[in-house]
Amino acid sequence: MSIQLPLITDPLLQDEIERNGKIKVFEPGQTIIEPGQYIKMVPIILEGAVKVMRTDEEGHELFLYYIESGETCAVSLTCCSTSDPSDIKAVAEEKTTVIGVPVRKHEEWTNEFRQWKDFVAMTYQKRFQEMLKAIDDIAFKRMDERLLKYLIVKSKQLNTLELTMTHQQIASELGTSREVISRLLKQLEKRKLVELERNRVYVRDNLAGLLEDIDR
Amino acid sequence: MSIQLPLITDPLLQDEIERNGKIKVFEPGQTIIEPGQYIKMVPIILEGAVKVMRTDEEGHELFLYYIESGETCAVSLTCCSTSDPSDIKAVAEEKTTVIGVPVRKHEEWTNEFRQWKDFVAMTYQKRFQEMLKAIDDIAFKRMDERLLKYLIVKSKQLNTLELTMTHQQIASELGTSREVISRLLKQLEKRKLVELERNRVYVRDNLAGLLEDIDR
DNA sequence: AAGCCAATGTGACAAGAGTCACAGACTTTT
């Protein structure tokens, strides 16, 4: 099996990754990294998507961003180099195939392969910007806006208008309580932007089109 | 004049930085970078401190973190590589001396000097963690806690218990309104943690000692 | 000293979000 990463075309580097990486498959919902764990591998997502969240001491969670296929995780890059434990939690959002690269190789390749260096730089850049976006949302937006955006992003992410999840799950990811989400979803339903069923939020297509406005 | 950076001891690299960098001095309060500006230089702080803030479209500000002497700015590192405009605002907090290094040199050194590469990695790592801390504060803490922490961090930062600033300035940095800060400061005064005067907040020493608890 | 302006203090109110309690509705288990 050959590795296909849009940003890595150098056959030598591809070969290196294939020979040194360990492939792992995670089922939807499976936790990949938890806060406090040490990271020994730099994971590159081959297929699927990973949800990255911040958690606080009291168990509150907060969705930060997705890592999609072809991307890697900035936190692991930084944690590795200093061998600090992880600050974040990562959960497979879909069935996800990951290739884990030993830290040592990452350091080697940074010296040897221009493309690897660019890949790493790109990753930092992208994650930084997503963190900034997350901060904007949390600091400056109200929960209804955040919920709306969350639903749209998630439905794009999973490429479906049918989101199978409970209000409680949504609430956790947005760092609020179930009742708040129930109420806000009900409002969205009244505005004909979603349809609600048990364990399911159906994103109506007039909402799905709004992404551009919201994502800026 | 010779450059003193704790993380850069390689004399060859020091020499390179000295020969290729341009030194600039910023007065306290002077804006170094504003959102939308393009960054052509990687700034390394030689002396002083720089305050990094996020801003939204409506002019709200939000303090993210300080860059202190010996450090560089992760945003500029990422912005440079992609020549995107800045997402953030940076203001000199004290009188600050900066040496600006051309982007091209940064790329060169990444290949040539192990120490430069480590320096850059360190920077990313540190900024990432500060962003996460900022997110924690915004998402999970109330304004009174944030204010307390802000005062302590600022007083450590400037190495003084006398903070010369108005309530409005504090409010801006915490992304709230002047009245809220006035009220909360008054509460802190009642709790004997600060003393208030026009244009001045005096951080009492029983408060200053709290940093460890708060910063985790 | 009078006037002015920026900074601060404060009460009153509104909006958003979090919490509690509890009622239904739907599923799964027994």
Add this chain to the structure above:
DNA sequence: AAAAGTCTGTGACTCTTGTCACATTGGCTT
């Protein structure tokens, strides 16, 4: 079919924060 468990809907209340209005204070200018 009954019971148990999960999920959702909702009213009532509280807390925090934001906003408006206005009074007061301190310091500077003229």
